[in-house]
Amino acid sequence: MSVTTLDFEKFIAGTPQERKQFAEDLLSSFERTGFAKMTNHTFSTAQLQQLFHWGQSFFDQSLEAKNEIPNEVGPRPMRGYTPWRVEEVGKLHHDENIRILTDSKEHFDQGPTDDTEFPNKWPTTSNMSGFQPFMEAFYQQCNNVCLTLIHALEVAWGIEDGSLVARCSPSATDLRLTHYPEIAVDELQSGRNTRIAPHTDFGPITLLFQDSTGGLEIEDRTDATGSTFVPLPPTDTTEMIINVGDTLTRWTNGRIVGGMHQVTVPETMKGEKGLVIPSRMSMAYLFKAGRDTSVGPLPKFVSAEEPAIYPEITALEFQRWRNSIVYNLDKKEDGVRFSGSSAIKPTGGFRPMQTV
Numbered sequence: 001m002s003v004t005t006l007d008f009e010k011f012i013a014g015t016p017q018e019r020k021q022f023a024e025d026l027l028s029s030f031e032r033t034g035f036a037k038m039t040n041h042t043f044s045t046a047q048l049q050q051l052f053h054w055g056q057s058f059f060d061q062s063l064e065a066k067n068e069i070p071n072e073v074g075p076r077p078m079r080g081y082t083p084w085r086v087e088e089v090g091k092l093h094h095d096e097n098i099r100i101l102t103d104s105k106e107h108f109d110q111g112p113t114d115d116t117e118f119p120n121k122w123p124t125t126s127n128m129s130g131f132q133p134f135m136e137a138f139y140q141q142c143n144n145v146c147l148t149l150i151h152a153l154e155v156a157w158g159i160e161d162g163s164l165v166a167r168c169s170p171s172a173t174d175l176r177l178t179h180y181p182e183i184a185v186d187e188l189q190s191g192r193n194t195r196i197a198p199h200t201d202f203g204p205i206t207l208l209f210q211d212s213t214g215g216l217e218i219e220d221r222t223d224a225t226g227s228t229f230v231p232l233p234p235t236d237t238t239e240m241i242i243n244v245g246d247t248l249t250r251w252t253n254g255r256i257v258g259g260m261h262q263v264t265v266p267e268t269m270k271g272e273k274g275l276v277i278p279s280r281m282s283m284a285y286l287f288k289a290g291r292d293t294s295v296g297p298l299p300k301f302v303s304a305e306e307p308a309i310y311p312e313i314t315a316l317e318f319q320r321w322r323n324s325i326v327y328n329l330d331k332k333e334d335g336v337r338f339s340g341s342s343a344i345k346p347t348g349g350f351r352p353m354q355t356v
């Protein structure tokens with residue numbers, strides 16, 4: 001299953017024909033695989049090196065220092081630092097016959113700069129003083145790329161200019177730096193742990209940069225059983241990966257299915273006993289719809305023949321529901337009101353959540 005690589009330049013500075021072609025190729029890669037790759041995405045190699053450098057500096061701090069800005073786990077957007085083995089994304093699409101794999105990661109989450117509802121948490125130590133300005137600028141640049149890609153979908157669908165972009169404002173995106181500490185191959189092959197379990201992201205799309213370690217895999221849709229994953233190796237670490245998330249699935253009434261992905265043992269180390277997989281880092285720009293925007297199907301995708309299969313629910317309520325699952329809050333009071341909603345259309349062997 002090959003994921004199409006697109007040239008962003010063709011959309012931002014191309015001829016009308018090139019823009020149209022870009023939009024159509026993006027849509028068709030999304031429909032076929034749930035993913036796309038992109039070059040000329042406006043981020044320089046130096047900027048991406050700096051991103052990973054800042055990530056390294058953040059995670060290299062002592063646990064005590066990182067815990068100075070703790071993420072308060074709850075059915076809400078994440079902010080600040082979350083330690084190893086707290087979040088369990090494997091619970092999102094879990095098949096009761098299969099044991100949930102525990103994630104082995106720590107992460108830093110950042111929201112919009114001016115977010116007063118869920119304010120950001122920044123390290124205060126002097127050696128981290130450049131982190132906040134760098135990350136805020138990086139966040140803004142990612143937002144511009146995402147809004148342009150959402151506009152490309154408007155072009156591909158021939159819907160009114162700005163109508164979909166308007167649904168993504170004001171920004172409610174979460175940017176996540178994830179660090180996967182080094183871990184023995186045997187531990188990941190024990191059937192209990194993984195780096196990040198198979199999941200789909202919650203927003204319309206996600207931008208992803210990974211370091212050169214490898215281990216990212218995507219669901220192979222050419223396998224009818226739906227249980228096969230294929231590696232998406234870091235051929236060029238400056239290449240941007242884009243994946244479809246649950247919101248686009250819901251907006252399109254199930255027509256574009258979210259790209260299921262996981263991070264596990266890098267291909268070259270599979271089956272090896274006694275080896276240790278080096279630590280790994282990624283940056284996921286988990287683009288979101290505006291908090292008050294509905295993630296129910298768009299009128300374009302609903303008809304008498306194809307009635308809406310997803311309920312109207314705001315983007316924030318949707319995120320609260322999904323986070324109540326990954327943080328094991330779904331049995332508690334705050335999670336029960338989300339009961340009965342279905343996040344995604346079934347893909348292959350993965351079933352959607354039944355009840356919360």
Ligand SMILES: O=C(O)CCC(=O)C(=O)O
Pocket residue numbers: 176178196201208210216261263281282284
């Ligand atoms: O580390 C990666 O490459 C993937 C991260 C991811 O899937 C996420 O943060 O949602």
Ligand SMILES: [Fe+2]
Pocket residue numbers: 199200201261284
């Ligand atoms: Fe993800």
